[in-house]
Every structure is written in structure tokens, then in C-alpha cells.
Amino acid sequence: MVQSYEVFLGCAIPNRFNNYESSMRAVAKELDIKLIDFDGASCCGTVVLKSIDENSWLALSGRNIALAENRGHDILTPCNGCFGSLKDTDHVLHDDETYRKKINAALKGLGLEYTGKAKIRHLVEVLYELKDEIEAKILKPLNGLRIAFHPGCHLIRPSNVAGFDDPELPRKVDELLELTGAKCVPWGLKLSCCGSPLLITSEDIATNVLRDKMISARDASANCLVTNCPACHTQFDVQLIGMKDENGESLELPALFVTQILGLAMGIDQEPLGLELNRISLDPIADILGI
Amino acid sequence: MTEIWGQFKSFDGKKFEALDAEFTREVSSLLGGKDLTACFQCSKCSAGCPVSDKVNIQVHELMRMLLFGIKEVLETDMVWLCTTCYTCQERCPQGIDITDIIFGLKNMAFKKDISPPGYIAARKSLYDQGRLYEPTEWEREDLELGDVPELNVEDTRKMLDKTGLMKLKEGD
Ligand code: SF4
Numbered sequence: 221m222v223q224s225y226e227v228f229l230g231c232a233i234p235n236r237f238n239n240y241e242s243s244m245r246a247v248a249k250e251l252d253i254k255l256i257d258f259d260g261a262s263c264c265g266t267v268v269l270k271s272i273d274e275n276s277w278l279a280l281s282g283r284n285i286a287l288a289e290n291r292g293h294d295i296l297t298p299c300n301g302c303f304g305s306l307k308d309t310d311h312v313l314h315d316d317e318t319y320r321k322k323i324n325a326a327l328k329g330l331g332l333e334y335t336g337k338a339k340i341r342h343l344v345e346v347l348y349e350l351k352d353e354i355e356a357k358i359l360k361p362l363n364g365l366r367i368a369f370h371p372g373c374h375l376i377r378p379s380n381v382a383g384f385d386d387p388e389l390p391r392k393v394d395e396l397l398e399l400t401g402a403k404c405v406p407w408g409l410k411l412s413c414c415g416s417p418l419l420i421t422s423e424d425i426a427t428n429v430l431r432d433k434m435i436s437a438r439d440a441s442a443n444c445l446v447t448n449c450p451a452c453h454t455q456f457d458v459q460l461i462g463m464k465d466e467n468g469e470s471l472e473l474p475a476l477f478v479t480q481i482l483g484l485a486m487g488i489d490q491e492p493l494g495l496e497l498n499r500i501s502l503d504p505i506a507d508i509l510g511i
Numbered sequence: 512m513t514e515i516w517g518q519f520k521s522f523d524g525k526k527f528e529a530l531d532a533e534f535t536r537e538v539s540s541l542l543g544g545k546d547l548t549a550c551f552q553c554s555k556c557s558a559g560c561p562v563s564d565k566v567n568i569q570v571h572e573l574m575r576m577l578l579f580g581i582k583e584v585l586e587t588d589m590v591w592l593c594t595t596c597y598t599c600q601e602r603c604p605q606g607i608d609i610t611d612i613i614f615g616l617k618n619m620a621f622k623k624d625i626s627p628p629g630y631i632a633a634r635k636s637l638y639d640q641g642r643l644y645e646p647t648e649w650e651r652e653d654l655e656l657g658d659v660p661e662l663n664v665e666d667t668r669k670m671l672d673k674t675g676l677m678k679l680k681e682g683d
């Protein structure tokens with residue numbers, strides 16, 4: 221059955237991870253997921269605007285939800301930040317009449333209204349439901365790949381808002397990745413924040429949070445890191461460049477998006493997977509990936 | 512450069528003369544603030560917090576300051592160094608929406624001009640462009656991706672004028 225969604229890209233993907241969008245589109249095409257361009261989308265507001273002014277955040281984010289609702293569509297986003305922001309807004313506007321009235325008053329001037337009909341889904345949620353189809357399409361197993369999978373905070377927490385996976389023992393995306401023959405290693409700081417929201421506040425502390433995490437990934441003998449979020453990926457594929465531990469040893473690890481792993485294993489053409497845009501060299505695992 | 516945020520660094524030698532019940536009430540009215548008084552100081556929040564070892568004032572201490580109505584809480588580094596990871600909120604045995612309360616404290620601090628400068632720039636881009644970052648066209652062309660759908664910024668500005676985004680502080 222063909223599913224269709226308005227695809228909410230957010231700001232970070234078109235800015236620095238176009239390979240995530242491109243690999244998502246390639247995988248979605250294989251699986252008959254129809255992605256409709258989200259006309260008129262603004263920033264989701266993300267934790268940045270929620271930190272500045274909650275009313276403005278609810279209005280900006282609520283407008284995006286109302287736009288999709290107005291067109292009778294559900295929303296799909298490949299970004300944890302957008303997912304968290306839109307889900308959280310939906311949660312507040314759904315449960316709290318005072319906020320709903322206030323935000324609808326601001327939306328009225330634009331001819332829009334939030335009533336809560338549009339569903340907000342993360343890309344990996346939709347992919348998880350298509351597990352069997354994906355399994356049947358695996359053509360090039362990635363045996364020997366040891367993935368430290370980073371779910372990211374807003375995909376799973378707060379669980380009463382995200383509603384996706386077990387907040388203390390998430391396994392759904394790991395299950396998807398393991399369909400490719402790869403192993404998702406258990407690692408101590410898997411659930412811990414990557415630190416990316418602190419880049420705006422203190423790059424030093426954001427870096428220290430990341431370093432803690434990378435030491436944990438190394439201790440688990442992972443040979444790559446996989447994410448489903450451009451904000452987290454900024455830490456793992458940009459900020460990580462050149463990072464060393466206290467003995468001067470490199471902590472760099474190849475970082476890929478979930479859709480790049482699935483795409484490779486499904487035998488999709490390498491071009492749209494955009495692997496040449498991954499900043500940290502994929503050479504250490506090139507043989508396993510077959511690139 | 513001295514930071515303007517996070518200047519409350521220790522309780523040592525500090526005396527708090529009048530505890531401000533009005534402040535506690537104000538915080539209780541924030542999104543998530545209603546269960547604030549249920550905190551029994553078990554410190555589970557701080558135990559799982561990714562920045563506990565990097566801040567001067569930890570999150571369980573922040574929660575106690577709120578209950579006691581100590582306004583200096585807005586000047587602690589915990590407010591702006593909270594990554595918004597929601598681990599504490601997920602795990603609090605008293606079901607307190609800790610992370611959401613901290614968002615409210617950030618709002619209060621921003622109004623008083625106690626915020627990292629990055630947030631001031633972010634507010635301006637969100638108002639002016641409706642986005643935080645612009646698309647990187649050459650990458651999109653290489654990958655044969657279409658244009659990012661257009662946004663009518665007049666619309667988002669009109670709405671943000673209603674919510675008063677650019678007039679939050681006294682000086683705005
Ligand atoms: S976990 Fe909850 S009850 Fe325990 S100290 Fe933190 S806020 Fe208080």
C-alpha cells in the first residue's frame with residue numbers, strides 16, 4: 221500500500237546533510253512511501269525557540285501542523301529536533317485548551333486552525349512498520365559492521381510525548397539496522413545526549429559531552445556510528461573531526477545515517493546515498509560497505 | 512570574555528534573606544510546573560544528567576532553589592547548560608516535568624537578558640527568515656534534489672508579531 225506524507229525537512233538537513241534527504245528519498249522510493257513537498261514550511265522552532273519564548277514556539281510550530289492538517293495530510297520528518305518540537309507542540313495544543321485558544325487566535329490571521337487531525341511521524345517509525353518489506357529487499361549484507369546506534373533524545377523522550385520506543389531500552393531502530401547483517405553493539409552511553417543543543421551555548425561543553433560518548437562507543441568496539449537526526453549528526457560528523465582522547469588517540473569513527481546503511485544493504489545506487497558528502501572518512505569500513 | 516549567564520556559582524557563604532513565595536508560584540504556573548513541590552530531593556535527576564559533572568549547580572539543587580523561591584536560580588549555569596535531553600523528566604519518581612520547567616526558566620532568564628548571545632542571533636533569524644539556516648544549493652544540485660519549498664516570511668512574521676517575539680525584554 222502506498223503511504224503518503226508531507227515531508228518536513230527542517231533547517232539543518234538542507235543546510236548541511238543533503239545526503240540524508242537524498243538517501244531517505246531513495247529508500248522511500250523503494251518502499252513506495254510517497255513524499256510530498258511541504259509547501260510553506262518554516263523552521264519547527266526546535267528547542268531554541270522553546271527556550272526563548274514558549275508562545276512563539278507553539279505558534280511557529282503549530283502553524284506547520286495546521287498547514288498539513290489543512291491539506292488533509294500527515295507529516296513525516298527525518299529529524300529528531302523537528303519530530304520532538306512538532307510532537308511536543310501537538311501534545312500541548314491537544315491537551316491544553318488555554319494554549320490552543322491562544323495559538324489559534326494567532327493562526328486565524330493566516331486563515332489557519334489547529335484541531336489536531338494531522339499525525340506527526342518520524343521517518344524511522346514508518347520504516348519500522350515496513351520491516352518485513354525491508355528484510356525482503358536486502359541484497360548486500362553488511363556482515364562485520366559493528367554499529368553504535370545513537371537514537372538521540374527527542375526520538376524516545378519524553379516517552380509520553382514521543383510514543384515510539386522503550387525510553388530505557390530502545391531496540392526498534394537497532395532491529396531495523398540488524399536486518400542488514402550488521403550488529404548493533406550495546407554501549408554504556410547509548411541513551412545519553414550527544415550534546416548538540418549546547419553548541420549555541422558553549423562549544424567547549426558540547427565537545428566534552430561528545431567526548432564522553434565517543435569513549436563509550438570505542439569501549440564497545442564499534443566500527444561506525446549511526447544516527448537518524450541531522451542535529452546529532454553535526455556532533456558525530458562535524459564536531460568530532462580531529463577529536464582525541466586524553467592520550468592523544470583519535471576518537472573519530474565513521475558516521476552514517478540510518479538510510480545510508482539501509483540503502484547500501486538494499487543495493488540502491490550509491491550516487492543518491494551521498495556517501496562522498498560524509499565528512500569523516502569511511503575508508504576503515506569501505507570493504508564491509510562494498511564501496 | 513565574561514559570560515552574562517551562569518554567574519551564580521556556589522551556595523558557599525550566601526544568605527538568602529527572604530524566600531520569595533511569589534517566585535515559586537510564578538514558576539508553578541509554567542508548562543510542567545504544577546508538580547514542582549513534589550520534589551523530595553532523591554537526586555535521581557542529577558544521577559542521569561549528562562552535564563552533572565560539568566555544571567556548578569546540579570539539577571536537583573536547581574529544583575530545591577525553585578521550591579524555596581530563590582530567584583538567583585535564573586543565574587545558575589544549569590539553566591542554559593541543560594541540553595533538553597529529558598532524561599531527568601523521564602526518570603523522576605515524582606513525575607515532575609523537570610525539563611519543561613527548565614524551558615520556562617530559560618524564557619524567564621531571556622526576558623531579563625541573562626542568556627548566551629547565540630540565542631539573541633537565533634531569535635533574529637527566526638523572525639527575519641523563518642529559518643535558522645539556509646539551504647546549501649551546490650550540494651542539492653549535485654544530488655539532484657529539488658528546491659526547498661518556499662516560505663512566505665510575511666506570514667510567520669505576522670504571527671510572531673502577535674506573540675511578541677521581538678518585544679520580550681524591557682529594552683526591545
Ligand atoms: S528526580 Fe524528581 S524528586 Fe528526585 S530530586 Fe530530581 S526532581 Fe526531585
Ligand code: SF4
Nearest residue numbers: 560593594596597599
Ligand atoms: S533534561 Fe537537562 S537537566 Fe534533565 S538530564 Fe537532560 S541535561 Fe540534565
